[in-house]
Amino acid sequence: MLPESFNFMCPSKTGSGFRALDQLPSDLVAINASHPLIITDKYCSGKYTKTIENAFKCSEMTLGIYNGIKSNSGIETVSELAKIYNNNGFDSIIALGHGRIADIAKILNIVVSGKPDDLKELAGVDKITSPLKPFVYIPVLNSDGREATGDAYLDDEISFSSNFLMPNIVCIDPRIITEESPYKVINSAFRALTIASESYTEGDNPLSGAYEHIAIEFVMTNLKNVVENSYKEKKRFSKLNLDTTESKERICLVNASIMSGYIYSNKPQGISEKLGYAISKKCRVEPGIAMGIVLPYSLEYKANRKNYDLEKFMLPIAGLDIYCSTPAGQRFDSAIGQIRYLQNEFYSITSTEVPRTLEDAGLDESMLSEIAKEVACDDYHEATCFFILEHAFYGKPVLP
Amino acid sequence: MHLPEYYEFCCTVKTVAGHDVLESIPELLSKMNSKKTMIITDKGVELAGLVKIVTDAISENIEIGAIESDVPPDSDVRVVNNLSKIYVKNGCDSIIAVGGGSVLDTAKGVNIIVSENSDDLMKFTGAGALKRKLRPLVAVPTTSGTGSEVTSVAVIADPERNKKMAFSSLYLLPDIAVLDSRMTLTLPDFLTSQTAMDALTHAAEAYTCLSKNPVSDIHAINAIKLITENLLNVIKNPTDKEGRLALATAANIAGMSFSNSMVGMVHTLGHSIGAVCHVPHGTCMSILLPYGLEYNMHKTGEYTGELLYPLAGDKVYSKTPKSKRPEKAIEYIRDLNQKLCDATDGRHPVCLKDVLDRDGNMMVPEDKLPEIAKTALGDGSIFYNPEELDFDDILKVLKFAWSGEKLDRSLWIHKNSFKNQESL
Amino acid sequence: MGNFATLQPGGRPLVRFYLAFMLWFVGRAIQAAALVDPNVRKEFNDLPDDFSFSLGAAFNGPQMAIGKDSNGKVKYLGKNSNIVPQVKITIKSMEALFLLFTFRESTPVANSRERMTVEGNLSHACACVRILDIVQVYLLPKPIAKLAIKRYPKWSLKKHTINRLLINLRAIIGF
Ligand SMILES: [Fe+2]
Numbered sequence: 001m002l003p004e005s006f007n008f009m010c011p012s013k014t015g016s017g018f019r020a021l022d023q024l025p026s027d028l029v030a031i032n033a034s035h036p037l038i039i040t041d042k043y044c045s046g047k048y049t050k051t052i053e054n055a056f057k058c059s060e061m062t063l064g065i066y067n068g069i070k071s072n073s074g075i076e077t078v079s080e081l082a083k084i085y086n087n088n089g090f091d092s093i094i095a096l097g098h099g100r101i102a103d104i105a106k107i108l109n110i111v112v113s114g115k116p117d118d119l120k121e122l123a124g125v126d127k128i129t130s131p132l133k134p135f136v137y138i139p140v141l142n143s144d145g146r147e148a149t150g151d152a153y154l155d156d157e158i159s160f161s162s163n164f165l166m167p168n169i170v171c172i173d174p175r176i177i178t179e180e181s182p183y184k185v186i187n188s189a190f191r192a193l194t195i196a197s198e199s200y201t202e203g204d205n206p207l208s209g210a211y212e213h214i215a216i217e218f219v220m221t222n223l224k225n226v227v228e229n230s231y232k233e234k235k236r237f238s239k240l241n242l243d244t245t246e247s248k249e250r251i252c253l254v255n256a257s258i259m260s261g262y263i264y265s266n267k268p269q270g271i272s273e274k275l276g277y278a279i280s281k282k283c284r285v286e287p288g289i290a291m292g293i294v295l296p297y298s299l300e301y302k303a304n305r306k307n308y309d310l311e312k313f314m315l316p317i318a319g320l321d322i323y324c325s326t327p328a329g330q331r332f333d334s335a336i337g338q339i340r341y342l343q344n345e346f347y348s349i350t351s352t353e354v355p356r357t358l359e360d361a362g363l364d365e366s367m368l369s370e371i372a373k374e375v376a377c378d379d380y381h382e383a384t385c386f387f388i389l390e391h392a393f394y395g396k397p398v399l400p
Numbered sequence: 401m402h403l404p405e406y407y408e409f410c411c412t413v414k415t416v417a418g419h420d421v422l423e424s425i426p427e428l429l430s431k432m433n434s435k436k437t438m439i440i441t442d443k444g445v446e447l448a449g450l451v452k453i454v455t456d457a458i459s460e461n462i463e464i465g466a467i468e469s470d471v472p473p474d475s476d477v478r479v480v481n482n483l484s485k486i487y488v489k490n491g492c493d494s495i496i497a498v499g500g501g502s503v504l505d506t507a508k509g510v511n512i513i514v515s516e517n518s519d520d521l522m523k524f525t526g527a528g529a530l531k532r533k534l535r536p537l538v539a540v541p542t543t544s545g546t547g548s549e550v551t552s553v554a555v556i557a558d559p560e561r562n563k564k565m566a567f568s569s570l571y572l573l574p575d576i577a578v579l580d581s582r583m584t585l586t587l588p589d590f591l592t593s594q595t596a597m598d599a600l601t602h603a604a605e606a607y608t609c610l611s612k613n614p615v616s617d618i619h620a621i622n623a624i625k626l627i628t629e630n631l632l633n634v635i636k637n638p639t640d641k642e643g644r645l646a647l648a649t650a651a652n653i654a655g656m657s658f659s660n661s662m663v664g665m666v667h668t669l670g671h672s673i674g675a676v677c678h679v680p681h682g683t684c685m686s687i688l689l690p691y692g693l694e695y696n697m698h699k700t701g702e703y704t705g706e707l708l709y710p711l712a713g714d715k716v717y718s719k720t721p722k723s724k725r726p727e728k729a730i731e732y733i734r735d736l737n738q739k740l741c742d743a744t745d746g747r748h749p750v751c752l753k754d755v756l757d758r759d760g761n762m763m764v765p766e767d768k769l770p771e772i773a774k775t776a777l778g779d780g781s782i783f784y785n786p787e788e789l790d791f792d793d794i795l796k797v798l799k800f801a802w803s804g805e806k807l808d809r810s811l812w813i814h815k816n817s818f819k820n821q822e823s824l
Numbered sequence: 825m826g827n828f829a830t831l832q833p834g835g836r837p838l839v840r841f842y843l844a845f846m847l848w849f850v851g852r853a854i855q856a857a858a859l860v861d862p863n864v865r866k867e868f869n870d871l872p873d874d875f876s877f878s879l880g881a882a883f884n885g886p887q888m889a890i891g892k893d894s895n896g897k898v899k900y901l902g903k904n905s906n907i908v909p910q911v912k913i914t915i916k917s918m919e920a921l922f923l924l925f926t927f928r929e930s931t932p933v934a935n936s937r938e939r940m941t942v943e944g945n946l947s948h949a950c951a952c953v954r955i956l957d958i959v960q961v962y963l964l965p966k967p968i969a970k971l972a973i974k975r976y977p978k979w980s981l982k983k984h985t986i987n988r989l990l991i992n993l994r995a996i997i998g999f
Contacts, residue, residue: 005418068827778947
């Protein structure tokens with residue numbers, strides 16, 4: 001049944017697949033931009049500048065490229081970029097890469113769309129009230145989706161959240177989605193899976209349903225192949241990116257991450273997501289991996305406690321045919337089983353680099369109560385959080 | 401899931417849905433810095449008392465600068481110009497469009513004029529003519545079918561130049577679509593069934609035509625599911641609020657689906673029957689949908705087969721062997737049409753010869769079919785249909801749809817390559 | 825400011841030359857087909873007098889235009905025609921036009937991937953696309969043409985041989 005009220009919005013246009021970047025010049029013109037500044041880091045600029053340049057050939061556009069973003073770039077970088085942007089008369093921003101690159105690009109957009117001293121005033125949630133400059137995001141394989149959200153972090157004190165920060169265009173091109181380390185790929189994919197699954201199992205919002213479904217299905221059907229391929233011995237021409245199946249699988253994962261970003265911008269954070277962030281601060285595990293560990297247990301808890309009918313969860317997890325041929329009572333358990341199966345596989349494929357449980361992750365058991373206290377909220381009391389964490393620690397299913 | 405080599409998806413509209421969500425309009429408008437709004441609607445909507453529900457929901461924060469209800473059934477540039485003057489004169493800074501397709505098209509036209517500060521709409525036709533965001537526009541649909549609250553096109557007639565101006569731009573999308581169950585509660589049964597079948601057709605065509613993509617696919621499946629689970633109930637219990645909201649939502653997501661993946665021959669033929677014989681759009685859709693799916697089956701049977709899940713449910717889907725699913729899905733659509741026909745005392749016809757006007761005259765005489773076929777060759781949606789269609793093909797399909805007989809696919813066996821079908 | 829640089833992507837002279845040649849050839853082939861092929865002639869007859877349409881790439885890419893003169897004669901108008909075409913088919917980038925003319929993406933596929941825009945009267949545009957389809961069948965060998973259109977037509981032997989030869993010849997020598 002539908003909820004009493006529900007809503008959804010995604011202001012971004014997604015273009016994904018073969019020659020996506022070639023469409024970018026005309027898409028930019030359509031949003032009144034013709035002189036973009038590309039923001040990226042040394043790694044991406046070294047690897048992808050030529051591809052981007054080729055896509056803009058014949059467009060008669062001049063591009064600026066700044067490749068000085070580092071993981072600790074902050075307000076000085078924003079100021080430097082603002083000077084470059086204004087002195088050269090740029091009219092739009094393209095972020096190429098992941099994480100910090102998108103944060104800085106979004107904050108630059110706030111600065112160049114208004115007065116420089118706006119930053120402090122506009123910090124917080126929904127303080128920006130009008131559209132900013134055209135902003136394009138070009139993801140890479142380890143983009144975790146946060147880049148496509150309306151969130152931007154400057155430092156521990158100042159962060160921004162507004163739909164106006166979401167990209168106008170997300171351009172997913174196979175030439176940019178090249179291989180990455182399996183650990184990073186799993187981290188991004190599990191983050192996407194967690195956000196999408198928690199949203200999918202929380203009420204029945206048909207407006208966001210498509211994004212959730214796709215993110216879940218794409219991760220479940222492609223992640224294992226992408227991870228396995230990165231261990232395969234490379235063929236002679238692999239650099240040319242000729243294998244379209246492999247490239248398609250990677251594209252699917254990036255689609256999942258980007259969709260999770262869209263979902264994230266419309267929903268409050270789920271419990272696994274919160275726990276994942278808290279856990280990653282206490283031990284050497286990335287947030288996405290930690291979310292993935294917690295996810296099956298928190299979903300089982302949800303299925304038991306609220307008497308939710310979570311049988312439908314198997315549809316995106318296993319696909320239409322398997323969903324329909326599985327008897328109704330077995331669907332939820334079987335779906336959770338498939339997530340666990342993936343996790344156990346990764347544990348062995350990556351030679352234990354990707355943990356199955358919080359114990360594997362090297363978390364100290366004494367930390368569980370601290371994390372539970374930190375994350376506790378109205379819906380999930382401290383005891384509940386602890387309960388979920390404890391099960392995730394030992395890898396012990398939550399029985400009805 | 402089918403992932404095309406390349407796809408695009410975009411719907412910038414914020415959709416707000418529920419049983420009393422009209423009340424959130426003032427807050428949403430304030431967030432867009434609007435203070436004084438103009439309500440654009442038509443006489444029918446006003447007479448049904450729907451405008452009052454909207455105005456009652458608008459609180460003190462937002463002033464209503466004007467309520468204009470003289471939108472004709474086909475949007476007209478003179479009305480657009482006239483309303484624009486009122487908008488400016490009354491100092492409005494946003495629009496709430498309450499109604500169906502023509503009200504929204506009119507509102508989109510007004511919004512172009514007042515935002516671009518121009519008096520000539522003609523300048524903004526064609527691709528890429530609009531380059532920046534327009535003023536705030538809120539759409540409140542009063543039927544559950546067209547999905548025009550999430551489409552980026554508008555058609556406005558210019559009777560003096562004897563032209564129809566077509567506008568297409570992502571900037572035409574409303575900022576907000578408000579789906580409130582109260583807006584469709586009083587929609588008569590036959591309109592409910594027609595418009596719902598229009599939405600179902602949007603979804604089915606989006607799922608089977610050339611521009612299908614993951615997002616449009618899942619939206620389509622979900623829309624069809626909502627419709628098949630609720631439509632007959634709503635026809636029997638018109639005041640079923642839950643069901644009404646489900647249908648409105650279905651129309652909305654089906655609209656997002658087809659506006660990103662486009663529609664094919666069902667719309668090609670339907671638009672033409674509408675143009676030549678003035679049959680309501682939804683009626684054409686419900687009659688033609690099975691034929692469109694049948695005609696394309698050798699190319700898209702696999703996709704049609706997958707529609708059996710939302711049409712008939714998981715049990716029927718898993719029981720039916722893969723090769724039988726396409727036909728079974730089409731059977732379910734025919735069956736749904738027949739049930740709707742029975743439930744509305746024949747006001748939901750299942751073949752073209754049964755379509756009657758108010759006086760009981762046949763609206764689509766058989767001798768009009770060639771003219772319809774000719775018109776269809778000039779409809780843009782023909783590009784997106786998976787299989788080629790020439791004049792003879794269209795005429796043959798129309799003849800079957802006229803009599804209500806199932807399409808005899810063997811007539812095309814030599815023309816179309818049926819290879820894919822054999823492997824099914 | 826060692827982190828900042830300006831890029832001037834420039835053009836693709838060879839691609840442009842190839843596309844300009846292909847457009848020239850297709851344009852002249854349409855002019856020839858209007859004389860030789862009854863279906864093409866009929867499509868043109870149904871279009872209004874002084875009708876014209878153009879096909880080309882965005883950002884000042886190569887273009888070609890075809891038009892009917894006041895006597896209803898179909899003429900290839902070249903690339904720099906001063907007439908504003910009534911139907912304008914624009915491929916969003918030269919790269920996409922290159923995909924189209926190297927037969928890696930067919931017209932329906934390019935359209936479904938949103939790589940082209942059509943401006944002007946849509947029903948006239950439909951006729952233009954049908955004309956282009958027929959001409960492609962004349963110009964391309966069957967295996968390639970089959971990829972370029974939705975349904976390969978069943979034509980008589982005469983159409984496949986004599987008409988094909990005539991259209992190709994006329995396109996090259998230009999009358
Ligand atoms: Fe429709």
